[in-house]
Structures are given as structure tokens and as C-alpha cells.
Amino acid sequence: MDLTEMGRAAVAAKYEVQKMTAEDKNASLKAVAEGLLRDKAAILAANAQDVERAERGGMHPGMVDRLRLTDARMEAMAEGLLQICGLPDPLGEVLEHFTRPNGLEIEKRRVPLGVIGIIYESRPNVTADAFGLCFKAGNACILKGGSDAIDSNTAITESIRRSLTESGSCEDAIQLITDTDRETTSRFMKLNEYVDVLIPRGGAGLIRAVVENSTVPVIETGTGNCHIYVDEFADMEKVIPIILNAKTQRIGVCNACESLVIHEKIREKIMPALAEALQQANVKIKGDERTLLCVPGAVPAAQEDFGKEYLDYILSVKTVDSLDEAIAHINRYNTGHSDSILTENAENAERFLNEVDSACVYVNASTRFTDGFEFGFGAEIGISTQKLHARGPMGLKELTTYKYAIRGNGQIRP
Amino acid sequence: MDLTEMGRAAVAAKYEVQKMTAEDKNASLKAVAEGLLRDKAAILAANAQDVERAERGGMHPGMVDRLRLTDARMEAMAEGLLQICGLPDPLGEVLEHFTRPNGLEIEKRRVPLGVIGIIYESRPNVTADAFGLCFKAGNACILKGGSDAIDSNTAITESIRRSLTESGSCEDAIQLITDTDRETTSRFMKLNEYVDVLIPRGGAGLIRAVVENSTVPVIETGTGNCHIYVDEFADMEKVIPIILNAKTQRIGVCNACESLVIHEKIREKIMPALAEALQQANVKIKGDERTLLCVPGAVPAAQEDFGKEYLDYILSVKTVDSLDEAIAHINRYNTGHSDSILTENAENAERFLNEVDSACVYVNASTRFTDGFEFGFGAEIGISTQKLHARGPMGLKELTTYKYAIRGNGQIRP
Structure with missing residues (x-):
């Protein structure tokens, strides 16, 4: 016709x-x-x-x-x-x-x-x-x-x-x-x-x-290079379950986590256990220099890795020295889909919610919740990553x- | 730069x-x-x-x-x-x-x-x-x-x-x-x-x-082929002032009226006086056959005229036999900007409001009100004619x- x-x-x-x-x-x-x-x-x-x-x-x-x-x-x-x-x-x-x-x-x-x-x-x-x-x-x-x-x-x-x-x-x-x-x-x-x-x-x-x-x-609609930022004030009990969920609960979807941003002050405390949990779940880690120092088996991340939506058992990891650096990194590489901060500090949470330029910005939760059904809409035609x-x-x-x-x-x- | x-x-x-x-x-x-x-x-x-x-x-x-x-x-x-x-x-x-x-x-x-x-x-x-x-x-x-x-x-x-x-x-x-x-x-x-x-x-x-x-x-933003439809139940007192205002108060703007749609049952009653008022205001009328019958000095409208945003002292006029025909004509030729019905019949007014597919649909008012200041927004960056x-x-x-x-x-x- x-x-x-x-x-x-x-x-x-x-x-x-x-x-x-x-x-x-x-x-x-x-x-x-x-x-x-x-x-x-x-x-x-x-x-x-x-x-x-x-x-x-x-x-x-x-x-x-x-x-x-x-x-x-x-x-x-x-x-x-x-x-x-x-x-x-x-x-x-x-x-x-x-x-x-x-x-x-x-x-x-x-x-x-x-x-x-x-x-x-x-x-x-x-x-x-x-x-x-x-x-x-x-x-x-x-x-x-x-x-x-x-x-x-x-x-x-x-x-x-x-x-x-x-x-x-x-x-x-x-x-x-x-x-x-x-x-x-x-x-x-x-x-x-x-x-x-x-x-x-x-x-x-x-x-x-x-x-x-x-x-x-x-x-x-669609493309999601979703980040989770582990703040220096993150609750250690929440970090591993949320990141494992966001990365591995379903790998081929747009709201899966593709990149981790870790505050330097918490890096040595969290990375070894986190990396082990991820590696046990078959996730390959591509990290920056400081990540490689504390994660045996990680491979070096190239600059392009931070912009990639892997849709696979791969996670890039970037270390930062401040919340400002974390927000700037995320705003540079994300696709405007979903990003999450793990922190118990209310001020940092609020700054992240305000300053990260994405459709859905989370505090202490998995990015996997960006979904029409999970939001209670009862249906979904797609996830918009533009602003109009x-x-x-x-x-x-x-x-x-x-x-x-x-x-x-x-x-x-x- | x-x-x-x-x-x-x-x-x-x-x-x-x-x-x-x-x-x-x-x-x-x-x-x-x-x-x-x-x-x-x-x-x-x-x-x-x-x-x-x-x-x-x-x-x-x-x-x-x-x-x-x-x-x-x-x-x-x-x-x-x-x-x-x-x-x-x-x-x-x-x-x-x-x-x-x-x-x-x-x-x-x-x-x-x-x-x-x-x-x-x-x-x-x-x-x-x-x-x-x-x-x-x-x-x-x-x-x-x-x-x-x-x-x-x-x-x-x-x-x-x-x-x-x-x-x-x-x-x-x-x-x-x-x-x-x-x-x-x-x-x-x-x-x-x-x-x-x-x-x-x-x-x-x-x-x-x-x-x-x-x-x-x-x-x-912008393009406005705005219509006024004079229903068979129009109040004769309102018709001429509204149409004169919509056509001539400012001719070069997107919310000016460019085309008139007239119900057959009111044509002979309203057109001679309306046409005279328009012609006195220097408006040239381009009409369909039935318009020409009752408007001396009108010239024949070509099919393209109904789709034109003149931004000038010109008005196209189309005669219809029903509200349905009026709505279909307007939906075919308008630009989704502003259209108005002149009627005292509440049911016809409601149907027009529902069925004409424009950003602003009026009953008994000039199309010239489609404007951020007139709507009380205090400012305007433009008038959107799309739906997103x-x-x-x-x-x-x-x-x-x-x-x-x-x-x-x-x-x-x-």
C-alpha cells in the first residue's frame, strides 16, 4: 500500500x-x-x-x-x-x-x-x-x-x-x-x-x-549508559547488593549499570569485596589505574570504555576524588537515562539529584527501576532519553x- | 568561534x-x-x-x-x-x-x-x-x-x-x-x-x-492558516466584529484569520454585510462558487487558496452544508494553530472544540488571542504548531x- x-x-x-x-x-x-x-x-x-x-x-x-x-x-x-x-x-x-x-x-x-x-x-x-x-x-x-x-x-x-x-x-x-x-x-x-x-x-x-x-x-528512546557512583559516605551494606543487581539482574537492557564511579576515600575499603562479588557473577572489570591497584584480574579501561553501553557482563570503573568530579564525569559520559548515588550524606544526595542531567536520578537504589511498570504506570512504550x-x-x-x-x-x- | x-x-x-x-x-x-x-x-x-x-x-x-x-x-x-x-x-x-x-x-x-x-x-x-x-x-x-x-x-x-x-x-x-x-x-x-x-x-x-x-x-513554531467558521446558529451581532478583528487588526501575524468557512443556511443572510465590511477594510475576498453568488467583487478561490497563509489583506471563503463538512475542511487545510467557531449552539461548539485538531480552538472569539501575553503567561518565545x-x-x-x-x-x- x-x-x-x-x-x-x-x-x-x-x-x-x-x-x-x-x-x-x-x-x-x-x-x-x-x-x-x-x-x-x-x-x-x-x-x-x-x-x-x-x-x-x-x-x-x-x-x-x-x-x-x-x-x-x-x-x-x-x-x-x-x-x-x-x-x-x-x-x-x-x-x-x-x-x-x-x-x-x-x-x-x-x-x-x-x-x-x-x-x-x-x-x-x-x-x-x-x-x-x-x-x-x-x-x-x-x-x-x-x-x-x-x-x-x-x-x-x-x-x-x-x-x-x-x-x-x-x-x-x-x-x-x-x-x-x-x-x-x-x-x-x-x-x-x-x-x-x-x-x-x-x-x-x-x-x-x-x-x-x-x-x-x-x-x-533507549540507549542507557547508566552509572552508579559510590560516594565516600556510602553504606557498605547497600553497595554490593545494589551494584550486583544493577549490573547482572538482566544485562541486555537499557537500565542496566554500565559504569561505576568510586570515591577515592572508599576505594580500598570497598573494591576488593565488590570486585570479587562481580567477578563471581562473571562480570569483567575494566578499570582506571587506581582500580587496577586493588582489583586483581581487572583490565585497563580505555577512554572510550566510559562512553560504552556494553549490554554485556562488562563494567567500567573510574576513581574520583570528589563529588564534583563524579558529577562532571557522569554528565560527560552518560546518555541521560539513569544514574544512581550510593551515600548516607543527605547534602551529597541532594546535589547529585540536582546536578546529574538524566531522566532518572537515584539515591541508594538500583538503576533497574527505570521502567514504566516499576514506576506504577502499568505500561511502557519506551524510555525517553531526550528532554522534549x-x-x-x-x-x-x-x-x-x-x-x-x-x-x-x-x-x-x- | x-x-x-x-x-x-x-x-x-x-x-x-x-x-x-x-x-x-x-x-x-x-x-x-x-x-x-x-x-x-x-x-x-x-x-x-x-x-x-x-x-x-x-x-x-x-x-x-x-x-x-x-x-x-x-x-x-x-x-x-x-x-x-x-x-x-x-x-x-x-x-x-x-x-x-x-x-x-x-x-x-x-x-x-x-x-x-x-x-x-x-x-x-x-x-x-x-x-x-x-x-x-x-x-x-x-x-x-x-x-x-x-x-x-x-x-x-x-x-x-x-x-x-x-x-x-x-x-x-x-x-x-x-x-x-x-x-x-x-x-x-x-x-x-x-x-x-x-x-x-x-x-x-x-x-x-x-x-x-x-x-x-x-x-x-509559527505558521498559522487560521480559520473562522460561521455556524448556522451564529449570533449575527458577533460575526462581523470578530471576523474584522481576526483578519485586519494586524495582518502579518500567525494568529490572523486567513480563511472563512460559512454554513450555507446563513450565507445569504451574513455574506453581503460581512463582505462589505471587509472590503471597506481593504480585504480582498477569494471565494468558492456560492460565495461569488452573494459577494460582488469577490474573485474565485483556487483549491490552493484554502491552504494559504496570506499574511495580507486577502481572505479565502468556503461554503459548507454542515458542521461535519466544516470540521473536515478545517482539519484538512489548517496548520494546527488556531481556529474559531461562531455559534450559539452549545452542542456544535463542543463538537468543534473536540474535533478540530489545532493548538487553540475557540468559540465566539477572535483567533488573535493565541499569544503568550493574552493567555496571561507574561511572555512568549513562540507559538508551537506541533504536538510534542x-x-x-x-x-x-x-x-x-x-x-x-x-x-x-x-x-x-x-
């Missing part, structure tokens, strides 16, 4: 979805969840083609696993949509209401963004998940998945569109771009006339490509904007 | 400005206002060079007038900064505060955007104005003015930097890019490592160029973002 036609269809759909009541949207989401289970055999068959193609092409087994759908994953996909039904409708909220001296009544209302474009990589469950969140927040979406998952995504989208029609909603609330050439993707990123916002979900390469090529406003519109975990509210509705009785500007 | 160096200096400055108290920022703004008046002779001399160059180059007298500084305009520039002093500091506000079941305390705080880039055209007063708003909201700014006003902008920036230093602030809170070649502008729009957001201020061509070329997140981050008039709050400050006591993710 032609992109312009898809854009027009999405715009028509956005006005339909926007008008739906919360009850009607929930009824459609339930129908979509049931439909996915009803169409399970067809979706799994389509997925088997993707998996077979991937294996034949020599895809890394870890990636093939992300691509593969199973009965359990289909159940989880449907369950995810039912959970979205349970969330409060973000629309209809009056954010502000004021009357001007000339009598104009100004109301700032929460409204849908409109048409949301999402460009994502292999995991086919994103198709249902992203649709569900966009739809509940009153939006139409145009999805562009990876070519690896094209058969799965097509089958899932067809199922969703059928259920939307059957439940009396507009099927164009979800559309999938099936052309996998670069030219189509590039044109999608310039579809300003129809698409209100573009959200990339995937690795650093995908996100960079979207930021560099899109003229549609983008919400940048939304920062940190994005739930349903972050898929909305506002408008001003202004009521007068004949006012003209003098 | 090299752009990378400017970027680094701006980042250093943003941390300094962010830490300043409201009192210190106001003291600096006062010093800057006084400094501009103290340096008036030098600034006017620099401006005279710009004006002379413009006149020699055959610039349109209207444009030369926008470029020219006078004693009165210098006073107004200083007065504008003093007014910004009087506005409440937008920072420090806690937007939300909640505690999670695991004991994590999550605080959503309003914080500065950081480094704001502004690309603007001839009016040199924007230099002081934009700096004042960015600074008060805790940001550093990098400005890129038009080459026409380069001498004026340089003199104003030098004066501001001197006053910042003298008042104990960081002079790099304002930097001006003086290279006027395209290559520099293009690199500025890709300075993602240092610049958090780019705001273009100027005509449609400038804004389009920034949207198309920038990889830094952009807040699109800010919509409609942007004041100090819209020059801020938020961060999450999270306090724990050893929490790790299970």
Missing part, C-alpha cells in the same frame, strides 16, 4: 479513535486479545516462516529466540492487551482552567497525539503491545517492524484489524508497512503531513538512523498531548 | 545557570537591561551599519523597518527584560510525588531544558528577548540570527555578556553564532551532543529548513522539562 494512502487512512482513523469512549476502546482491546488467541495457529505458522528464514540466514541464536513466538508468548501478548484495558483512560483530563480579565475561559485539555509512527526491531510482540498503548490513549498507529519478523507482524496485524472491524472499531487504527526497503522507511520518516510523532524502539543504530533521517518529530515532551519511562499519558479550548462571547483583541 | 567549543561552553554554562536562585537570575536580568541602555550608542551605531547595508542591497522598506533599532525600541528591549524579572520562577516545582510499594519515593521535578538553540530572522530585539526567557527558565542559549542583523546582534550579545560577567553570572549563558554561511547553520542543527532543543523563529521557509535539516529535537512537548503559546514553563528524582534505602529489583 502506498504511504500517502496509509497516512490518509491513519488520519481518518485518528478522528474515529479519538471520539471513542473508554468503554468502547476497552471492548475493542478485549476483542483484539481474544482474536489473537483465536488466530494463534495462523500467527505461529507465519512466525515459523520468519524463524526458519532467520536460522537459514545464520542469525545468532539469542536473536532467533527474541523472534520466536510460542503458545506462552501468545498468551502473554493477549494478557498484555487485557492489562491495558484495566488502566485508566488518560483522556478527558482538564490540566488547567483559567478565566482571563476579558472573560475568555481557557481550558487546557489532555488529547491524543493523533497518528503515532513506530519503527521497531525483531520482537513481534511489540506489534500488539504498541498498538494497544497507542489505541488506549486515543491514537491511530502506523507500524514499521523489522524485515526479520515481517510474516509474524503481518499475521498479528491482520488479526488485530479483523477484531477491530468485528468489534465495531476502525481497522485503520493499526496499519503495518510491509515494504522492507530502505526507501520506504526513509519516506515514512518524512511523512509530516500525516504522522504526528515517530517513536523508534530498538538498538542504538536504529535510533540514530531515525533521529538523523526523520523530519517528523521523534521521541528518542517526555523524559524517562513513557506510559499512556506520554502518548497524549494537550489543546487549548477557549470559550468567549464575542471577544476581539483591542 | 568553533561550534564544538561553543557547545562545550554552553553545557558548562547550563550547569551554572541551573544552580542560580531566582533572586540571582533577576539581579542579572536587571543588570543586562541597564547594560543595554548604557551601551545604547554602540548598539545603535552597529544597527545603523546593518540598516545601511540593507538599504544599499535594496531590502523592502517594511523589512528595513523591522531591522531598525531606535531609542524607543531599545527602551522596549530593556523593559521586556525587566518584565521577565517580574515573572515567577518556573523551576523548583514538584509536578508529582508518589511512593511505590517497595518504598521508593519518586519525585517528578520541573528542571531547565539545558541548552536551547534559537534560529531567527531579522528583528534584532529577539536577541535580548530570547536570551531573557531562556535564562529565567534556567537555560543557556546559543543564538543564530539572520545575516541582515549581524552587527546589531553582535553588539547586543556583547553588551549582555558584559553585564552577565559584571553581575557575577556566567557570560556563556548567551552565545551568538556569527558565521553566516549555510554550512555553519547546518552543523548547528546537528549539534545533538550539546544542544537539547532548537526553536526556529521566523517565516515558513526558515521553519521548514530547520525541521528538514535538524537532528536536534525541534519545537516547530508544547502546543500553542509557549512561555517560561514551556522552556523547561522534568526529571525523576528517586530516593531509596537499598532497593534492588527482584
